[in-house]
Amino acid sequence: MNMFDTIFARQSIRNFCQERIDWETLEDILKFADSLPMLIKDSKVEFKLVSNIEQKQGFNGPFSIKAPYYICLSAEKTEDYLLNAGYLMQQLNLYIESKGLGTCFLGTANPGRALKSSMKYDYVISLAFGKSKGPVYRDPSQANRLPEEDLVVYKEEVSSNIRKMLEAARLAPSSINNQPWRFVVYKNRIHVFARKNPWFAKPLDRMKMIDMGIMMANLLIAAEELWIDVKVAKSDALKNKSFPNNEYILTVLIS
Template sequence: MNLYEAIFVRKSVRKYGMDKLDQTVIDHIMNFADSIPMIFDDIKVRLELVQLADLKHFQPGILTVKAPYYLVLYSTKEPGYLLNAGNMMEQIALYITARGLGTCYIGSLNLKDKVLEEEEYEQVIALAFGEGEYEVYRQNDKAKRLPLKSIAVFKEEVDKNVRTIVSAARLAPSGMNSQPWRMVVYNNRIHLFCKKNIFMKNVMKEAGLIDMGICLAHLLIAAEEMWLDARPVTISNISSQSFKKNDYIISVKMS
């Protein structure tokens, strides 16, 4: 199974066996994570692997899960760092899924005993993973997602590959299953917007940008599967505009 195939079967797994994974599996995950390029070159990222046994202040609750491993992403706070974090962590989640393991996003992890020496880094997101206690895959049609017509506007007739790419983006996970992404689709480009919510506080806005990065990962992975050269770009004449219902995030150009 590759990353693209994992998009259609991944689900959030909240119950895990506590057995340790083979070190070779851990090494493969960390090596893959290290190979992911940043969306923006000036962003620095640190990934820390944490085992449950190392957490002295772990408190299970509705916003976290008890798992044998956690991958914690730290980032410098450069423009676009939340989008970058979501894009990066979703690729890792899909890679882990493709290896038959379960994953679940958690907003943050209490690491009072583990402080990075570099003060410039901020903990952004964490991913729980390990051997799932139950089935770690779901059927594609069981995903609770908005219909395509609710999230994408097709400005012209697009070929099957582009429609497949948008369908893959539709399956991206999001906090509280909010699905904030909205897309304006052409045959050679997709403009990605985030739905505005006047009730969102700052924390929720940040979570929305991470969700947009996750959606972006699905777009880029699907484009690569379709043998298309796709790259994320910011288009100035769109970013300079103000939109009533959505915020412009980024575009994906394809060729």
């Protein structure tokens, strides 16, 4: 299965066999991680592979998951670094899942102090992975997601390929399945927005930007698979406009 097909078949896995994965596969995953395209050019990031097999590595928190391996991302804190982090981690996530391994993002679990201090930049997020005890894939109809009509406003009739890109975006995983993404769609551009959190949920804003990056990976992988040329840009007009329920993130220009 390629990464595009995996978008429609994947699910989060929380029950892992505490079993070793062969070194070639791990090396291949790390090589892939280091070759990933960025959403935000020249961002500085480091991937760290953590084996939880020989020695228990500290991941704490109520939503922590026991897995044989984790891959942790640390990044330099620059503008949109969270968006970029989500974008990178979802590409890696789909790559690992496409190999028949199970994965789950760990947004709320925290690495122990020793592990954190061994990272090159600021810790952002981890992905738990390994051989799954149950099925790794599911039918897309089983994914618990908001319907398209809640997420997308079509301003013009668009091609079936653009609809397929938006379907890939809709199926993206998000922290506590929040699905913050919203879209305003024209033939030649998709304006991407994120739902605003109420004031008491502001601490969730950080995870929301990672979610938005994750969704962008699905959108852009679908564009590539469907041979649609796209460019990501920010509209100054929309950036400076205030919307009651949503915040403007970026625009995908379609040529």
